[in-house]
Amino acid sequence: MALSCHSALKEIKGSTDFTFALAGNPNVGKSSIFNRLTGMGVVTANYPGKTVELNLATTNFKDQRIGIIDLPGSYALGAVSEDQWVARRAIFDCKPDVAIMILDATNLARNLYMLIQFIDLGIPIVAALNLIDEAEKRNILIDSGELSRLLGIPIVKTIATTGSGLDELIQQAVDTAKNKTGISYSLHYGDDIETNIKKLEEFLMPYNFGINPRALSIMLLENDSEFIELVGKHENGKSIIEETNKISREIEELHREKTPLRIARERHGLAGSIASQVQGDVKPIPSDKIWAYTTSPLTGIPLLIGVLAIIFSFLFYGGNWLSTFFSDQWATYVSPVIDGAVYYVFGSGIIGKIFVWGFDAGILAALAVGIPYVLTFYFMLAFLEDSGYLNSVAFLTDRLMHKFGLHGRAIIPLVAGAGCNVPAIIGTRVLTTMRERTIASTLITLIPCSARTAVILGAVSLFVGWKPAVAIYLIIFALVFLVGAGLNKIMPGKSTGLVMEMFPFRMPMMSNILKKTWYRFKDFVFVAFPIVLVGSMVLGGLYETGYLWKLASPLSPVVEGWLGLPAVAGLTLIFAVLRKELALQLLVTLAVVMYGGGAKDLLLFMTPAQLFVYALVNTIYIPCVATIAVLGRELGWKRAFGIMAFTITLAILIGGIASRIIGYYHLL
Amino acid sequence: MEADTPRIEEYLESIYKLQLEQHPVSTSRLAEHLKLSPPSVSEMVKKLANKGLINHTGKGVCLTEEGGRMAKKVVRRHRLSERLLTDILGFKWDEVHEEACRLEHAISPEMEDRIAQSLGNPKTCPHGHPIPDKDGSFIKEKVRPLSQLKANEKAIIVNVFEEDPKMLQYLASLGLIPDVCVRVEEVAPFGGPLIVCVSGSRYALGREVASKIKVK
Numbered sequence: 001m002a003l004s005c006h007s008a009l010k011e012i013k014g015s016t017d018f019t020f021a022l023a024g025n026p027n028v029g030k031s032s033i034f035n036r037l038t039g040m041g042v043v044t045a046n047y048p049g050k051t052v053e054l055n056l057a058t059t060n061f062k063d064q065r066i067g068i069i070d071l072p073g074s075y076a077l078g079a080v081s082e083d084q085w086v087a088r089r090a091i092f093d094c095k096p097d098v099a100i101m102i103l104d105a106t107n108l109a110r111n112l113y114m115l116i117q118f119i120d121l122g123i124p125i126v127a128a129l130n131l132i133d134e135a136e137k138r139n140i141l142i143d144s145g146e147l148s149r150l151l152g153i154p155i156v157k158t159i160a161t162t163g164s165g166l167d168e169l170i171q172q173a174v175d176t177a178k179n180k181t182g183i184s185y186s187l188h189y190g191d192d193i194e195t196n197i198k199k200l201e202e203f204l205m206p207y208n209f210g211i212n213p214r215a216l217s218i219m220l221l222e223n224d225s226e227f228i229e230l231v232g233k234h235e236n237g238k239s240i241i242e243e244t245n246k247i248s249r250e251i252e253e254l255h256r257e258k259t260p261l262r263i264a265r266e267r268h269g270l271a272g273s274i275a276s277q278v279q280g281d282v283k284p285i286p287s288d289k290i291w292a293y294t295t296s297p298l299t300g301i302p303l304l305i306g307v308l309a310i311i312f313s314f315l316f317y318g319g320n321w322l323s324t325f326f327s328d329q330w331a332t333y334v335s336p337v338i339d340g341a342v343y344y345v346f347g348s349g350i351i352g353k354i355f356v357w358g359f360d361a362g363i364l365a366a367l368a369v370g371i372p373y374v375l376t377f378y379f380m381l382a383f384l385e386d387s388g389y390l391n392s393v394a395f396l397t398d399r400l401m402h403k404f405g406l407h408g409r410a411i412i413p414l415v416a417g418a419g420c421n422v423p424a425i426i427g428t429r430v431l432t433t434m435r436e437r438t439i440a441s442t443l444i445t446l447i448p449c450s451a452r453t454a455v456i457l458g459a460v461s462l463f464v465g466w467k468p469a470v471a472i473y474l475i476i477f478a479l480v481f482l483v484g485a486g487l488n489k490i491m492p493g494k495s496t497g498l499v500m501e502m503f504p505f506r507m508p509m510m511s512n513i514l515k516k517t518w519y520r521f522k523d524f525v526f527v528a529f530p531i532v533l534v535g536s537m538v539l540g541g542l543y544e545t546g547y548l549w550k551l552a553s554p555l556s557p558v559v560e561g562w563l564g565l566p567a568v569a570g571l572t573l574i575f576a577v578l579r580k581e582l583a584l585q586l587l588v589t590l591a592v593v594m595y596g597g598g599a600k601d602l603l604l605f606m607t608p609a610q611l612f613v614y615a616l617v618n619t620i621y622i623p624c625v626a627t628i629a630v631l632g633r634e635l636g637w638k639r640a641f642g643i644m645a646f647t648i649t650l651a652i653l654i655g656g657i658a659s660r661i662i663g664y665y666h667l668l
Numbered sequence: 669m670e671a672d673t674p675r676i677e678e679y680l681e682s683i684y685k686l687q688l689e690q691h692p693v694s695t696s697r698l699a700e701h702l703k704l705s706p707p708s709v710s711e712m713v714k715k716l717a718n719k720g721l722i723n724h725t726g727k728g729v730c731l732t733e734e735g736g737r738m739a740k741k742v743v744r745r746h747r748l749s750e751r752l753l754t755d756i757l758g759f760k761w762d763e764v765h766e767e768a769c770r771l772e773h774a775i776s777p778e779m780e781d782r783i784a785q786s787l788g789n790p791k792t793c794p795h796g797h798p799i800p801d802k803d804g805s806f807i808k809e810k811v812r813p814l815s816q817l818k819a820n821e822k823a824i825i826v827n828v829f830e831e832d833p834k835m836l837q838y839l840a841s842l843g844l845i846p847d848v849c850v851r852v853e854e855v856a857p858f859g860g861p862l863i864v865c866v867s868g869s870r871y872a873l874g875r876e877v878a879s880k881i882k883v884k
Contacts, residue, residue: 080834107869261845264837295863395854395863398872399861500871501869502863
């Protein structure tokens with residue numbers, strides 16, 4: 001369940017003896033360490049409007065309760081990207097007793113950059129030299145004692161995959177937390193930049209902005225938008241900013257480059273010199289020959305198509321098979337029990353029937369989507385993420401996705417949408433801004449999932465022919481393209497340029513993947529269940545009370561007049577919100593009810609043109625109640641309703657146009 | 669030697685460097701770089717234009733062929749001086765710029781030759797900038813966007829142009845800053861991103877981002 005960060009941080013701080021924040025660059029094994037240290041009781045929390053999450057958990061260590069906050073992986077502690085912002089905000093909000101920095105021993109210099117920023121903040125730090133086994137395999141030998149001496153912090157060698165060194169790491173963190181008053185750092189940049197930092201630091205001495213003056217001095221000189229704003233609000237803000245600008249100009253004159261760049265250069269220089277003092281000559285990373293095939297266009301693109309095909313067919317065939325199997329089992333074993341229990345409690349009147357809609361059909365709807373599709377997809381996604389392949393995919397497809405204002409990472413959720421929209425929308429978490437996630441989620445809702453494909457096949461392909469069925473797909477793809485390009489134009493903001501680290505291949509750890517899959521699935525279950533339950537009961541109520549039939553006449557101007565469909569078909573479209581393939585099943589059922597058994601052949605009941613329009617509308621308008629639930633959870637209800645309204649309008653519009661074009665040219 | 673020579677040389681050198689990022693160079697940018705007031709700069713610009721060393725258009729100034737030759741000589745002397753200061757006299761590389769600014773105007777052609785010889789004709793200054801050839805035949809610092817590099821090409825970042833300071837800082841935190849050596853490892857087809865190696869890490873950079881990083 002998503003909590004607000006403020007309350008979650010406060011609670012964890014209040015209920016434990018010590019809190020430690022786990023920080024580090026992406027892909028250094030930070031989440032493996034987090035998973036090793038903590039159990040299943042992980043809580044995720046969001047800052048409002050931010051998509052990057054914090055994971056929080058508590059653990060026991062030698063009779064002490066320890067709260068652990070897993071910060072998002074980031075390369076620095078600036079305010080320039082969401083992951084950096086969230087990591088930094090959490091540090092300031094929670095003021096952890098110790099920051100545990102996880103370093104990648106195979107790429108020490110780059111990893112030290114953020115560690116130096118932490119040291120600049122002046123907070124207690126313990127560092128883990130992780131992946132030490134991989135470093136040794138590559139002949140990178142690090143003198144951790146010397147590194148500890150140079151940095152002035154405890155360093156522990158760890159191997160996250162086996163858990164080696166983790167006890168000592170926590171022990172060091174506890175020891176550091178116990179006497180953190182004595183902590184002072186003596187790490188320094190070049191003399192002239194230090195003089196300038198000191199100058200501003202002294203100027204800042206009389207003020208209290210909740211952060212030590214040296215750290216603030218550096219942040220201001222780095223032109224950090226957030227702290228400049230904070231300081232600017234102070235009554236003496238103007239003079240502080242003026243002093244900052246004056247000192248910044250001095251630095252720029254001396255070094256002939258912008259101050260933030262100069263400081264970054266100093267920090268890289270310091271990181272590089274420390275790294276070279278504690279390790280021998282590091283040869284450049286041997287580019288992983290086999291892994292390079294994933295990004296080389298000649299081999300990478302066929303491979304990508306293969307992987308996407310596997311994901312699609314897993315969801316489409318595997319998911320379908322599981323879903324049918326699951327539904328059958330449910331109908332045979334679970335359904336009678338639930339129905340019996342509900343009728344026993346509520347009687348077999350309308351109330352009882354409504355509850356059966358909710359607790360039988362509703363829960364089945366959520367599970368029949370959840371287990372076969374969502375769980376399968378999460379598992380595959382976690383595997384792709386952990387292996388580093390997702391980044392190769394992003395690299396190859398970045399150009400195409402840019403047309404939609406997205407970048408390469410969006411391709412996986414978009415393709416997954418063809419299996420099931422629900423996991424696909426949650427999968428948009430691989431995108432970093434709300435703008436990107438909104439565009440991607442809107443496009444996903446337009447992509448025909450397996451249920452809608454079943455309707456297209458069952459209604460159009462079977463009764464009208466395969467060409468019109470293909471035409472529906474072509475129309476949908478054109479729509480996806482137009483809507484994507486259009487949203488990119490009209491949505492405020494612009495797409496962020498792709499800047500992403502390419503990781504060497506790392507064998508994913510099954511335990512990590514399973515845990516990740518489970519957390520995400522749990523989240524889905526908690527969110528989707530109540531909504532699907534209530535949605536089903538509302539629908540059931542309309543049906544059982546007979547109000548549903550009364551809806552047919554107000555709907556008829558749209559359904560009959562504009563779309564040219566029988567009014568009763570409009571009702572099935574409403575029902576399909578529960579599960580999209582219900583549209584077809586109900587259509588057949590209703591047809592039988594209204595026109596007798598012969599109507600099983602839908603052509604006796606609807607014309608080919610009507611079937612075509614019907615399948616088209618069913619495909620475009622807002623997918624299903626589970627998708628709505630997930631949209632609301634992931635993007636907020638305002639955006640979810642926006643997307644719903646948009647797709648319903650689009651469906652009616654396109655359906656009507658299609659109906660007229662077909663009629664005018666006598667196409668079907 | 670005219671009394672004005674050091675000042676002219678200083679101007680030409682500045683215009684030469686600024687031309688790498690902006691062409692033509694606006695006089696306000698030039699004034700900022702030289703730390704002089706705009707009026708005094710525009711006066712000197714007129715003088716240089718009269719001497720045929722620069723062309724002055726409404727948009728700004730650029731070096732003529734003659735001006736370019738002179739500028740390169742100054743740049744050569746400046747960068748050789750820097751090398752002399754670091755390699756022979758043991759200055760630190762961040763201390764030599766100011767010293768070299770004074771030296772560059774005082775070095776005679778003979779001395780220039782001797783310095784170059786005794787240093788073994790170095791190709792770059794301590795900061796990694798190339799030292800132009802002696803005969804004025806300009807080894808052109810071919811500055812181009814990183815996005816034009818092919819797979820397996822190496823280059824040095826000259827500057828990072830980005831209107832968005834946040835992106836600039838983000839790139840800086842990853843080590844993509846001027847004077848850093850980068851190697852392009854892979855280029856995605858159809859104008860897609862590039863994989864760039866910089867100090868032991870590999871990053872994928874989108875076209876838009878890569879086109880804003882100028883390299884040589």
